[in-house]
Amino acid sequence: MFDYLALFEEYLTVELGLAQNTRLAYLRDLRLLQKTFNFKSSEELLGVNRQQLLAYLVQLRQAGRSASTVARKLASIKAFYRFLTAERYIRRNPAEVLEAANRGLHLPKVLSVAEVDTLLDTPNLGTPDGYRDKTMLEVLYATGMRVSELVNVPLKNVDLKMEYVIVMGKGSKERMLPLGRTALRYLEHYISVVRPQLLHGKPDSSKALFVTGWGGPMTRERFYEIIVAYGQSAGLSKRVTPHMLRHSFATHLLNNGTDLRVVQELLGHADISTTQIYTHLDIERLREVYDKTHPRA
Structure with missing residues:
Protein backbone atom coordinates (compact mmCIF):
# COMPACT_ATOMS: atom_id res chain seq x y z
CA MET A 1 0.00 0.00 0.00
CA PHE A 2 1.43 3.36 -1.07
CA ASP A 3 1.47 6.43 1.15
CA TYR A 4 0.30 8.86 -1.49
CA LEU A 5 0.70 11.87 0.77
CA ALA A 6 4.36 10.97 1.30
CA LEU A 7 4.79 10.61 -2.47
CA PHE A 8 3.14 14.00 -2.93
CA GLU A 9 5.44 15.59 -0.35
CA GLU A 10 8.45 14.18 -2.18
CA TYR A 11 7.09 15.66 -5.41
CA LEU A 12 6.64 19.07 -3.75
CA THR A 13 10.21 18.94 -2.45
CA VAL A 14 12.12 17.48 -5.38
CA GLU A 15 10.09 18.55 -8.40
CA LEU A 16 8.68 21.89 -7.27
CA GLY A 17 11.26 22.87 -4.68
CA LEU A 18 8.66 24.30 -2.30
CA ALA A 19 9.64 25.60 1.12
CA GLN A 20 9.03 23.41 4.16
CA ASN A 21 6.24 25.60 5.54
CA THR A 22 4.40 25.47 2.23
CA ARG A 23 4.77 21.70 2.03
CA LEU A 24 3.49 21.30 5.58
CA ALA A 25 0.49 23.51 4.84
CA TYR A 26 -0.41 21.39 1.80
CA LEU A 27 -0.15 18.19 3.81
CA ARG A 28 -2.19 19.63 6.69
CA ASP A 29 -4.99 20.50 4.30
CA LEU A 30 -4.97 17.05 2.73
CA ARG A 31 -4.90 15.26 6.08
CA LEU A 32 -7.92 17.30 7.12
CA LEU A 33 -9.66 16.16 3.92
CA GLN A 34 -8.75 12.54 4.72
CA LYS A 35 -9.99 12.93 8.30
CA THR A 36 -13.26 14.52 7.21
CA PHE A 37 -14.00 11.56 4.94
CA ASN A 38 -12.97 9.20 7.75
CA PHE A 39 -10.41 7.52 5.51
CA LYS A 40 -7.93 5.23 7.23
CA SER A 41 -5.25 5.63 4.57
CA SER A 42 -4.28 8.13 1.90
CA GLU A 43 -4.98 5.47 -0.73
CA GLU A 44 -8.70 6.03 -0.20
CA LEU A 45 -8.30 9.62 -1.41
CA LEU A 46 -7.80 8.20 -4.92
CA GLY A 47 -11.49 7.26 -5.07
CA VAL A 48 -12.89 10.71 -4.22
CA ASN A 49 -15.14 12.28 -6.86
CA ARG A 50 -15.94 15.85 -7.82
CA GLN A 51 -19.25 15.99 -5.92
CA GLN A 52 -17.57 14.87 -2.70
CA LEU A 53 -14.94 17.59 -3.04
CA LEU A 54 -17.60 20.22 -3.68
CA ALA A 55 -19.56 19.06 -0.64
CA TYR A 56 -16.40 19.25 1.44
CA LEU A 57 -15.64 22.82 0.34
CA VAL A 58 -19.17 23.93 1.09
CA GLN A 59 -18.98 22.25 4.48
CA LEU A 60 -15.90 24.34 5.26
CA ARG A 61 -17.75 27.56 4.40
CA GLN A 62 -20.78 26.54 6.42
CA ALA A 63 -18.46 25.89 9.36
CA GLY A 64 -17.41 29.53 9.20
CA ARG A 65 -14.08 29.19 7.39
CA SER A 66 -13.12 32.34 5.50
CA ALA A 67 -13.07 32.48 1.70
CA SER A 68 -9.28 32.79 1.74
CA THR A 69 -8.93 29.69 3.94
CA VAL A 70 -11.19 27.67 1.66
CA ALA A 71 -9.29 28.94 -1.39
CA ARG A 72 -5.99 27.80 0.15
CA LYS A 73 -7.36 24.35 0.93
CA LEU A 74 -8.72 24.15 -2.59
CA ALA A 75 -5.26 24.96 -3.95
CA SER A 76 -3.83 22.07 -1.93
CA ILE A 77 -6.50 19.69 -3.20
CA LYS A 78 -6.02 20.73 -6.81
CA ALA A 79 -2.24 20.35 -6.57
CA PHE A 80 -2.60 16.88 -5.05
CA TYR A 81 -4.99 15.59 -7.68
CA ARG A 82 -2.97 17.13 -10.51
CA PHE A 83 -0.01 15.17 -9.17
CA LEU A 84 -2.01 11.94 -8.98
CA THR A 85 -3.27 12.42 -12.54
CA ALA A 86 0.15 13.32 -13.96
CA GLU A 87 1.71 10.26 -12.34
CA ARG A 88 -1.19 8.12 -13.59
CA TYR A 89 -2.27 6.96 -10.17
CA ILE A 90 -5.78 8.03 -11.20
CA ARG A 91 -7.32 8.40 -14.66
CA ARG A 92 -9.47 11.48 -14.08
CA ASN A 93 -8.80 14.54 -12.00
CA PRO A 94 -11.89 15.16 -9.78
CA ALA A 95 -10.65 18.64 -8.86
CA GLU A 96 -10.13 19.78 -12.44
CA VAL A 97 -13.26 21.94 -12.75
CA LEU A 98 -13.47 23.42 -9.27
CA GLU A 99 -12.37 26.88 -10.37
CA ALA A 100 -15.60 28.57 -9.28
CA ALA A 101 -14.95 27.61 -5.69
CA ASN A 102 -11.65 29.48 -5.83
CA ARG A 103 -13.56 32.75 -6.00
CA GLY A 104 -14.87 32.35 -2.49
CA LEU A 105 -17.69 29.85 -2.97
CA HIS A 106 -20.33 32.52 -3.17
CA LEU A 107 -23.40 30.34 -2.89
CA PRO A 108 -26.35 31.50 -4.98
CA LYS A 109 -29.67 31.48 -3.14
CA VAL A 110 -32.21 29.09 -4.59
CA LEU A 111 -35.80 28.10 -4.04
CA SER A 112 -36.89 24.54 -3.43
Missing part, protein backbone atom coordinates in the same frame (compact mmCIF):
# COMPACT_ATOMS: atom_id res chain seq x y z
CA VAL A 113 -39.23 22.93 -5.95
CA ALA A 114 -42.10 23.39 -3.49
CA GLU A 115 -41.25 27.08 -3.07
CA VAL A 116 -41.16 27.56 -6.83
CA ASP A 117 -44.59 25.93 -7.10
CA THR A 118 -45.94 28.25 -4.42
CA LEU A 119 -44.49 31.31 -6.13
CA LEU A 120 -45.80 30.36 -9.57
CA ASP A 121 -49.29 29.72 -8.19
CA THR A 122 -49.54 33.22 -6.66
CA PRO A 123 -50.53 35.48 -9.62
CA ASN A 124 -54.25 36.10 -10.19
CA LEU A 125 -55.08 34.54 -13.55
CA GLY A 126 -58.35 36.44 -13.67
CA THR A 127 -56.67 39.70 -14.65
CA PRO A 128 -54.54 40.48 -17.72
CA ASP A 129 -51.67 41.70 -15.52
CA GLY A 130 -51.83 38.59 -13.36
CA TYR A 131 -51.91 36.26 -16.36
CA ARG A 132 -48.94 38.05 -17.92
CA ASP A 133 -47.01 37.79 -14.64
CA LYS A 134 -47.80 34.09 -14.37
CA THR A 135 -46.59 33.56 -17.93
CA MET A 136 -43.37 35.48 -17.30
CA LEU A 137 -42.62 33.44 -14.18
CA GLU A 138 -43.32 30.18 -16.00
CA VAL A 139 -41.07 31.15 -18.91
CA LEU A 140 -38.31 32.33 -16.60
CA TYR A 141 -38.30 29.07 -14.63
CA ALA A 142 -38.70 26.95 -17.78
CA THR A 143 -35.70 28.49 -19.54
CA GLY A 144 -33.40 29.91 -16.86
CA MET A 145 -32.85 33.03 -18.95
CA ARG A 146 -31.61 36.28 -17.42
CA VAL A 147 -34.23 38.89 -16.56
CA SER A 148 -32.71 41.25 -19.15
CA GLU A 149 -33.16 38.51 -21.76
CA LEU A 150 -36.73 37.86 -20.65
CA VAL A 151 -37.94 41.46 -20.97
CA ASN A 152 -36.16 41.94 -24.29
CA VAL A 153 -37.53 38.87 -26.08
CA PRO A 154 -39.31 40.00 -29.27
CA LEU A 155 -42.66 38.38 -29.98
CA LYS A 156 -41.27 37.05 -33.27
CA ASN A 157 -38.61 35.03 -31.41
CA VAL A 158 -41.19 32.68 -29.90
CA ASP A 159 -42.00 29.58 -31.95
CA LEU A 160 -44.92 27.81 -30.27
CA LYS A 161 -45.06 25.06 -32.90
CA MET A 162 -41.37 24.16 -32.58
CA GLU A 163 -41.52 24.86 -28.82
CA TYR A 164 -38.54 27.17 -28.42
CA VAL A 165 -37.63 30.81 -27.85
CA ILE A 166 -34.54 32.65 -29.12
CA VAL A 167 -32.88 35.06 -26.69
CA MET A 168 -30.01 37.49 -27.08
CA GLY A 169 -27.46 36.88 -24.34
CA LYS A 170 -24.25 38.53 -23.21
CA GLY A 171 -21.88 39.52 -25.97
CA SER A 172 -24.82 39.67 -28.41
CA LYS A 173 -24.82 35.87 -28.59
CA GLU A 174 -28.10 34.26 -29.56
CA ARG A 175 -29.19 30.97 -28.07
CA MET A 176 -32.24 28.81 -28.61
CA LEU A 177 -34.03 27.66 -25.46
CA PRO A 178 -36.64 24.89 -25.28
CA LEU A 179 -40.00 25.65 -23.72
CA GLY A 180 -41.69 23.17 -21.42
CA ARG A 181 -45.33 22.14 -21.74
CA THR A 182 -46.53 24.36 -18.92
CA ALA A 183 -44.77 27.48 -20.19
CA LEU A 184 -46.08 26.79 -23.71
CA ARG A 185 -49.65 26.48 -22.48
CA TYR A 186 -49.54 29.87 -20.78
CA LEU A 187 -47.67 31.49 -23.65
CA GLU A 188 -50.27 30.38 -26.19
CA HIS A 189 -53.14 32.00 -24.26
CA TYR A 190 -51.08 35.05 -23.32
CA ILE A 191 -50.06 35.78 -26.92
CA SER A 192 -53.47 35.17 -28.47
CA VAL A 193 -55.73 36.68 -25.80
CA VAL A 194 -54.02 38.50 -22.94
CA ARG A 195 -51.34 40.47 -24.78
CA PRO A 196 -53.90 42.16 -27.08
CA GLN A 197 -55.91 43.09 -23.97
CA LEU A 198 -52.84 44.75 -22.43
CA LEU A 199 -52.27 46.73 -25.65
CA HIS A 200 -55.84 48.09 -25.48
CA GLY A 201 -56.01 48.29 -29.24
CA LYS A 202 -52.93 50.51 -29.41
CA PRO A 203 -50.39 50.03 -32.21
CA ASP A 204 -47.97 47.22 -31.34
CA SER A 205 -44.94 49.47 -31.70
CA SER A 206 -42.64 47.72 -29.20
CA LYS A 207 -42.97 44.22 -30.71
CA ALA A 208 -41.90 42.94 -27.28
CA LEU A 209 -43.28 39.62 -26.05
CA PHE A 210 -44.13 40.97 -22.62
CA VAL A 211 -45.86 44.34 -22.35
CA THR A 212 -47.27 46.48 -19.57
CA GLY A 213 -50.83 47.67 -19.10
CA TRP A 214 -49.82 50.86 -20.89
CA GLY A 215 -48.84 48.95 -24.00
CA GLY A 216 -45.10 49.47 -23.64
CA PRO A 217 -42.47 46.79 -23.15
CA MET A 218 -41.95 45.34 -19.69
CA THR A 219 -38.78 46.63 -17.99
CA ARG A 220 -36.39 44.69 -15.79
CA GLU A 221 -36.96 47.16 -12.95
CA ARG A 222 -40.74 46.69 -13.07
CA PHE A 223 -40.48 42.91 -13.27
CA TYR A 224 -38.07 42.92 -10.33
CA GLU A 225 -40.72 44.76 -8.29
CA ILE A 226 -43.37 42.29 -9.47
CA ILE A 227 -41.48 39.13 -8.51
CA VAL A 228 -40.44 40.52 -5.11
CA ALA A 229 -44.09 41.33 -4.39
CA TYR A 230 -45.22 37.83 -5.38
CA GLY A 231 -42.57 36.30 -3.14
CA GLN A 232 -43.93 38.28 -0.21
CA SER A 233 -47.55 37.44 -1.09
CA ALA A 234 -46.62 33.75 -1.28
CA GLY A 235 -45.28 33.93 2.27
CA LEU A 236 -41.78 32.84 1.28
CA SER A 237 -39.10 33.63 3.85
CA LYS A 238 -36.55 34.52 1.15
CA ARG A 239 -36.56 37.75 -0.81
CA VAL A 240 -37.32 36.37 -4.24
CA THR A 241 -35.58 37.92 -7.24
CA PRO A 242 -35.55 37.05 -10.95
CA HIS A 243 -31.98 35.77 -10.64
CA MET A 244 -33.03 33.46 -7.81
CA LEU A 245 -35.43 31.75 -10.20
CA ARG A 246 -32.56 31.37 -12.71
CA HIS A 247 -30.40 29.84 -9.96
CA SER A 248 -33.25 27.48 -9.05
CA PHE A 249 -33.66 26.43 -12.69
CA ALA A 250 -30.00 25.41 -12.92
CA THR A 251 -29.88 23.72 -9.53
CA HIS A 252 -33.04 21.67 -10.10
CA LEU A 253 -31.80 20.47 -13.50
CA LEU A 254 -28.46 19.35 -12.08
CA ASN A 255 -30.07 17.69 -9.08
CA ASN A 256 -32.17 15.63 -11.49
CA GLY A 257 -29.17 14.42 -13.46
CA THR A 258 -28.83 16.93 -16.31
CA ASP A 259 -25.32 17.07 -17.73
CA LEU A 260 -23.30 20.10 -16.63
CA ARG A 261 -22.45 21.03 -20.23
CA VAL A 262 -26.14 21.11 -21.13
CA VAL A 263 -26.89 23.45 -18.22
CA GLN A 264 -23.95 25.64 -19.28
CA GLU A 265 -25.45 25.95 -22.77
CA LEU A 266 -28.93 26.72 -21.45
CA LEU A 267 -27.65 29.42 -19.09
CA GLY A 268 -25.41 30.96 -21.76
CA HIS A 269 -22.23 30.69 -19.69
CA ALA A 270 -19.03 31.13 -21.68
CA ASP A 271 -16.99 29.29 -19.02
CA ILE A 272 -18.15 26.04 -17.45
CA SER A 273 -16.53 27.04 -14.15
CA THR A 274 -19.34 29.60 -13.80
CA THR A 275 -21.91 26.81 -14.12
CA GLN A 276 -19.94 24.60 -11.75
CA ILE A 277 -21.01 26.62 -8.72
CA TYR A 278 -24.51 25.14 -8.92
CA THR A 279 -23.37 21.57 -8.40
CA HIS A 280 -22.68 21.99 -4.69
CA LEU A 281 -26.02 23.35 -3.53
CA ASP A 282 -27.96 20.23 -2.58
CA ILE A 283 -25.62 19.03 0.16
CA GLU A 284 -28.18 16.74 1.74
CA ARG A 285 -28.56 14.93 -1.57
CA LEU A 286 -24.79 14.65 -1.98
CA ARG A 287 -24.47 13.26 1.53
CA GLU A 288 -27.23 10.73 0.85
CA VAL A 289 -25.53 9.54 -2.34
CA TYR A 290 -22.17 9.40 -0.57
CA ASP A 291 -23.57 7.38 2.33
CA LYS A 292 -25.16 4.89 -0.05
CA THR A 293 -22.22 4.43 -2.41
CA HIS A 294 -18.99 4.81 -0.45
CA PRO A 295 -17.76 1.56 1.17
CA ARG A 296 -16.59 3.34 4.31
CA ALA A 297 -19.37 5.92 4.65
Whole structure:
Protein backbone atom coordinates (compact mmCIF):
# COMPACT_ATOMS: atom_id res chain seq x y z
CA MET A 1 0.00 0.00 0.00
CA PHE A 2 1.43 3.36 -1.07
CA ASP A 3 1.47 6.43 1.15
CA TYR A 4 0.30 8.86 -1.49
CA LEU A 5 0.70 11.87 0.77
CA ALA A 6 4.36 10.97 1.30
CA LEU A 7 4.79 10.61 -2.47
CA PHE A 8 3.14 14.00 -2.93
CA GLU A 9 5.44 15.59 -0.35
CA GLU A 10 8.45 14.18 -2.18
CA TYR A 11 7.09 15.66 -5.41
CA LEU A 12 6.64 19.07 -3.75
CA THR A 13 10.21 18.94 -2.45
CA VAL A 14 12.12 17.48 -5.38
CA GLU A 15 10.09 18.55 -8.40
CA LEU A 16 8.68 21.89 -7.27
CA GLY A 17 11.26 22.87 -4.68
CA LEU A 18 8.66 24.30 -2.30
CA ALA A 19 9.64 25.60 1.12
CA GLN A 20 9.03 23.41 4.16
CA ASN A 21 6.24 25.60 5.54
CA THR A 22 4.40 25.47 2.23
CA ARG A 23 4.77 21.70 2.03
CA LEU A 24 3.49 21.30 5.58
CA ALA A 25 0.49 23.51 4.84
CA TYR A 26 -0.41 21.39 1.80
CA LEU A 27 -0.15 18.19 3.81
CA ARG A 28 -2.19 19.63 6.69
CA ASP A 29 -4.99 20.50 4.30
CA LEU A 30 -4.97 17.05 2.73
CA ARG A 31 -4.90 15.26 6.08
CA LEU A 32 -7.92 17.30 7.12
CA LEU A 33 -9.66 16.16 3.92
CA GLN A 34 -8.75 12.54 4.72
CA LYS A 35 -9.99 12.93 8.30
CA THR A 36 -13.26 14.52 7.21
CA PHE A 37 -14.00 11.56 4.94
CA ASN A 38 -12.97 9.20 7.75
CA PHE A 39 -10.41 7.52 5.51
CA LYS A 40 -7.93 5.23 7.23
CA SER A 41 -5.25 5.63 4.57
CA SER A 42 -4.28 8.13 1.90
CA GLU A 43 -4.98 5.47 -0.73
CA GLU A 44 -8.70 6.03 -0.20
CA LEU A 45 -8.30 9.62 -1.41
CA LEU A 46 -7.80 8.20 -4.92
CA GLY A 47 -11.49 7.26 -5.07
CA VAL A 48 -12.89 10.71 -4.22
CA ASN A 49 -15.14 12.28 -6.86
CA ARG A 50 -15.94 15.85 -7.82
CA GLN A 51 -19.25 15.99 -5.92
CA GLN A 52 -17.57 14.87 -2.70
CA LEU A 53 -14.94 17.59 -3.04
CA LEU A 54 -17.60 20.22 -3.68
CA ALA A 55 -19.56 19.06 -0.64
CA TYR A 56 -16.40 19.25 1.44
CA LEU A 57 -15.64 22.82 0.34
CA VAL A 58 -19.17 23.93 1.09
CA GLN A 59 -18.98 22.25 4.48
CA LEU A 60 -15.90 24.34 5.26
CA ARG A 61 -17.75 27.56 4.40
CA GLN A 62 -20.78 26.54 6.42
CA ALA A 63 -18.46 25.89 9.36
CA GLY A 64 -17.41 29.53 9.20
CA ARG A 65 -14.08 29.19 7.39
CA SER A 66 -13.12 32.34 5.50
CA ALA A 67 -13.07 32.48 1.70
CA SER A 68 -9.28 32.79 1.74
CA THR A 69 -8.93 29.69 3.94
CA VAL A 70 -11.19 27.67 1.66
CA ALA A 71 -9.29 28.94 -1.39
CA ARG A 72 -5.99 27.80 0.15
CA LYS A 73 -7.36 24.35 0.93
CA LEU A 74 -8.72 24.15 -2.59
CA ALA A 75 -5.26 24.96 -3.95
CA SER A 76 -3.83 22.07 -1.93
CA ILE A 77 -6.50 19.69 -3.20
CA LYS A 78 -6.02 20.73 -6.81
CA ALA A 79 -2.24 20.35 -6.57
CA PHE A 80 -2.60 16.88 -5.05
CA TYR A 81 -4.99 15.59 -7.68
CA ARG A 82 -2.97 17.13 -10.51
CA PHE A 83 -0.01 15.17 -9.17
CA LEU A 84 -2.01 11.94 -8.98
CA THR A 85 -3.27 12.42 -12.54
CA ALA A 86 0.15 13.32 -13.96
CA GLU A 87 1.71 10.26 -12.34
CA ARG A 88 -1.19 8.12 -13.59
CA TYR A 89 -2.27 6.96 -10.17
CA ILE A 90 -5.78 8.03 -11.20
CA ARG A 91 -7.32 8.40 -14.66
CA ARG A 92 -9.47 11.48 -14.08
CA ASN A 93 -8.80 14.54 -12.00
CA PRO A 94 -11.89 15.16 -9.78
CA ALA A 95 -10.65 18.64 -8.86
CA GLU A 96 -10.13 19.78 -12.44
CA VAL A 97 -13.26 21.94 -12.75
CA LEU A 98 -13.47 23.42 -9.27
CA GLU A 99 -12.37 26.88 -10.37
CA ALA A 100 -15.60 28.57 -9.28
CA ALA A 101 -14.95 27.61 -5.69
CA ASN A 102 -11.65 29.48 -5.83
CA ARG A 103 -13.56 32.75 -6.00
CA GLY A 104 -14.87 32.35 -2.49
CA LEU A 105 -17.69 29.85 -2.97
CA HIS A 106 -20.33 32.52 -3.17
CA LEU A 107 -23.40 30.34 -2.89
CA PRO A 108 -26.35 31.50 -4.98
CA LYS A 109 -29.67 31.48 -3.14
CA VAL A 110 -32.21 29.09 -4.59
CA LEU A 111 -35.80 28.10 -4.04
CA SER A 112 -36.89 24.54 -3.43
CA VAL A 113 -39.23 22.93 -5.95
CA ALA A 114 -42.10 23.39 -3.49
CA GLU A 115 -41.25 27.08 -3.07
CA VAL A 116 -41.16 27.56 -6.83
CA ASP A 117 -44.59 25.93 -7.10
CA THR A 118 -45.94 28.25 -4.42
CA LEU A 119 -44.49 31.31 -6.13
CA LEU A 120 -45.80 30.36 -9.57
CA ASP A 121 -49.29 29.72 -8.19
CA THR A 122 -49.54 33.22 -6.66
CA PRO A 123 -50.53 35.48 -9.62
CA ASN A 124 -54.25 36.10 -10.19
CA LEU A 125 -55.08 34.54 -13.55
CA GLY A 126 -58.35 36.44 -13.67
CA THR A 127 -56.67 39.70 -14.65
CA PRO A 128 -54.54 40.48 -17.72
CA ASP A 129 -51.67 41.70 -15.52
CA GLY A 130 -51.83 38.59 -13.36
CA TYR A 131 -51.91 36.26 -16.36
CA ARG A 132 -48.94 38.05 -17.92
CA ASP A 133 -47.01 37.79 -14.64
CA LYS A 134 -47.80 34.09 -14.37
CA THR A 135 -46.59 33.56 -17.93
CA MET A 136 -43.37 35.48 -17.30
CA LEU A 137 -42.62 33.44 -14.18
CA GLU A 138 -43.32 30.18 -16.00
CA VAL A 139 -41.07 31.15 -18.91
CA LEU A 140 -38.31 32.33 -16.60
CA TYR A 141 -38.30 29.07 -14.63
CA ALA A 142 -38.70 26.95 -17.78
CA THR A 143 -35.70 28.49 -19.54
CA GLY A 144 -33.40 29.91 -16.86
CA MET A 145 -32.85 33.03 -18.95
CA ARG A 146 -31.61 36.28 -17.42
CA VAL A 147 -34.23 38.89 -16.56
CA SER A 148 -32.71 41.25 -19.15
CA GLU A 149 -33.16 38.51 -21.76
CA LEU A 150 -36.73 37.86 -20.65
CA VAL A 151 -37.94 41.46 -20.97
CA ASN A 152 -36.16 41.94 -24.29
CA VAL A 153 -37.53 38.87 -26.08
CA PRO A 154 -39.31 40.00 -29.27
CA LEU A 155 -42.66 38.38 -29.98
CA LYS A 156 -41.27 37.05 -33.27
CA ASN A 157 -38.61 35.03 -31.41
CA VAL A 158 -41.19 32.68 -29.90
CA ASP A 159 -42.00 29.58 -31.95
CA LEU A 160 -44.92 27.81 -30.27
CA LYS A 161 -45.06 25.06 -32.90
CA MET A 162 -41.37 24.16 -32.58
CA GLU A 163 -41.52 24.86 -28.82
CA TYR A 164 -38.54 27.17 -28.42
CA VAL A 165 -37.63 30.81 -27.85
CA ILE A 166 -34.54 32.65 -29.12
CA VAL A 167 -32.88 35.06 -26.69
CA MET A 168 -30.01 37.49 -27.08
CA GLY A 169 -27.46 36.88 -24.34
CA LYS A 170 -24.25 38.53 -23.21
CA GLY A 171 -21.88 39.52 -25.97
CA SER A 172 -24.82 39.67 -28.41
CA LYS A 173 -24.82 35.87 -28.59
CA GLU A 174 -28.10 34.26 -29.56
CA ARG A 175 -29.19 30.97 -28.07
CA MET A 176 -32.24 28.81 -28.61
CA LEU A 177 -34.03 27.66 -25.46
CA PRO A 178 -36.64 24.89 -25.28
CA LEU A 179 -40.00 25.65 -23.72
CA GLY A 180 -41.69 23.17 -21.42
CA ARG A 181 -45.33 22.14 -21.74
CA THR A 182 -46.53 24.36 -18.92
CA ALA A 183 -44.77 27.48 -20.19
CA LEU A 184 -46.08 26.79 -23.71
CA ARG A 185 -49.65 26.48 -22.48
CA TYR A 186 -49.54 29.87 -20.78
CA LEU A 187 -47.67 31.49 -23.65
CA GLU A 188 -50.27 30.38 -26.19
CA HIS A 189 -53.14 32.00 -24.26
CA TYR A 190 -51.08 35.05 -23.32
CA ILE A 191 -50.06 35.78 -26.92
CA SER A 192 -53.47 35.17 -28.47
CA VAL A 193 -55.73 36.68 -25.80
CA VAL A 194 -54.02 38.50 -22.94
CA ARG A 195 -51.34 40.47 -24.78
CA PRO A 196 -53.90 42.16 -27.08
CA GLN A 197 -55.91 43.09 -23.97
CA LEU A 198 -52.84 44.75 -22.43
CA LEU A 199 -52.27 46.73 -25.65
CA HIS A 200 -55.84 48.09 -25.48
CA GLY A 201 -56.01 48.29 -29.24
CA LYS A 202 -52.93 50.51 -29.41
CA PRO A 203 -50.39 50.03 -32.21
CA ASP A 204 -47.97 47.22 -31.34
CA SER A 205 -44.94 49.47 -31.70
CA SER A 206 -42.64 47.72 -29.20
CA LYS A 207 -42.97 44.22 -30.71
CA ALA A 208 -41.90 42.94 -27.28
CA LEU A 209 -43.28 39.62 -26.05
CA PHE A 210 -44.13 40.97 -22.62
CA VAL A 211 -45.86 44.34 -22.35
CA THR A 212 -47.27 46.48 -19.57
CA GLY A 213 -50.83 47.67 -19.10
CA TRP A 214 -49.82 50.86 -20.89
CA GLY A 215 -48.84 48.95 -24.00
CA GLY A 216 -45.10 49.47 -23.64
CA PRO A 217 -42.47 46.79 -23.15
CA MET A 218 -41.95 45.34 -19.69
CA THR A 219 -38.78 46.63 -17.99
CA ARG A 220 -36.39 44.69 -15.79
CA GLU A 221 -36.96 47.16 -12.95
CA ARG A 222 -40.74 46.69 -13.07
CA PHE A 223 -40.48 42.91 -13.27
CA TYR A 224 -38.07 42.92 -10.33
CA GLU A 225 -40.72 44.76 -8.29
CA ILE A 226 -43.37 42.29 -9.47
CA ILE A 227 -41.48 39.13 -8.51
CA VAL A 228 -40.44 40.52 -5.11
CA ALA A 229 -44.09 41.33 -4.39
CA TYR A 230 -45.22 37.83 -5.38
CA GLY A 231 -42.57 36.30 -3.14
CA GLN A 232 -43.93 38.28 -0.21
CA SER A 233 -47.55 37.44 -1.09
CA ALA A 234 -46.62 33.75 -1.28
CA GLY A 235 -45.28 33.93 2.27
CA LEU A 236 -41.78 32.84 1.28
CA SER A 237 -39.10 33.63 3.85
CA LYS A 238 -36.55 34.52 1.15
CA ARG A 239 -36.56 37.75 -0.81
CA VAL A 240 -37.32 36.37 -4.24
CA THR A 241 -35.58 37.92 -7.24
CA PRO A 242 -35.55 37.05 -10.95
CA HIS A 243 -31.98 35.77 -10.64
CA MET A 244 -33.03 33.46 -7.81
CA LEU A 245 -35.43 31.75 -10.20
CA ARG A 246 -32.56 31.37 -12.71
CA HIS A 247 -30.40 29.84 -9.96
CA SER A 248 -33.25 27.48 -9.05
CA PHE A 249 -33.66 26.43 -12.69
CA ALA A 250 -30.00 25.41 -12.92
CA THR A 251 -29.88 23.72 -9.53
CA HIS A 252 -33.04 21.67 -10.10
CA LEU A 253 -31.80 20.47 -13.50
CA LEU A 254 -28.46 19.35 -12.08
CA ASN A 255 -30.07 17.69 -9.08
CA ASN A 256 -32.17 15.63 -11.49
CA GLY A 257 -29.17 14.42 -13.46
CA THR A 258 -28.83 16.93 -16.31
CA ASP A 259 -25.32 17.07 -17.73
CA LEU A 260 -23.30 20.10 -16.63
CA ARG A 261 -22.45 21.03 -20.23
CA VAL A 262 -26.14 21.11 -21.13
CA VAL A 263 -26.89 23.45 -18.22
CA GLN A 264 -23.95 25.64 -19.28
CA GLU A 265 -25.45 25.95 -22.77
CA LEU A 266 -28.93 26.72 -21.45
CA LEU A 267 -27.65 29.42 -19.09
CA GLY A 268 -25.41 30.96 -21.76
CA HIS A 269 -22.23 30.69 -19.69
CA ALA A 270 -19.03 31.13 -21.68
CA ASP A 271 -16.99 29.29 -19.02
CA ILE A 272 -18.15 26.04 -17.45
CA SER A 273 -16.53 27.04 -14.15
CA THR A 274 -19.34 29.60 -13.80
CA THR A 275 -21.91 26.81 -14.12
CA GLN A 276 -19.94 24.60 -11.75
CA ILE A 277 -21.01 26.62 -8.72
CA TYR A 278 -24.51 25.14 -8.92
CA THR A 279 -23.37 21.57 -8.40
CA HIS A 280 -22.68 21.99 -4.69
CA LEU A 281 -26.02 23.35 -3.53
CA ASP A 282 -27.96 20.23 -2.58
CA ILE A 283 -25.62 19.03 0.16
CA GLU A 284 -28.18 16.74 1.74
CA ARG A 285 -28.56 14.93 -1.57
CA LEU A 286 -24.79 14.65 -1.98
CA ARG A 287 -24.47 13.26 1.53
CA GLU A 288 -27.23 10.73 0.85
CA VAL A 289 -25.53 9.54 -2.34
CA TYR A 290 -22.17 9.40 -0.57
CA ASP A 291 -23.57 7.38 2.33
CA LYS A 292 -25.16 4.89 -0.05
CA THR A 293 -22.22 4.43 -2.41
CA HIS A 294 -18.99 4.81 -0.45
CA PRO A 295 -17.76 1.56 1.17
CA ARG A 296 -16.59 3.34 4.31
CA ALA A 297 -19.37 5.92 4.65
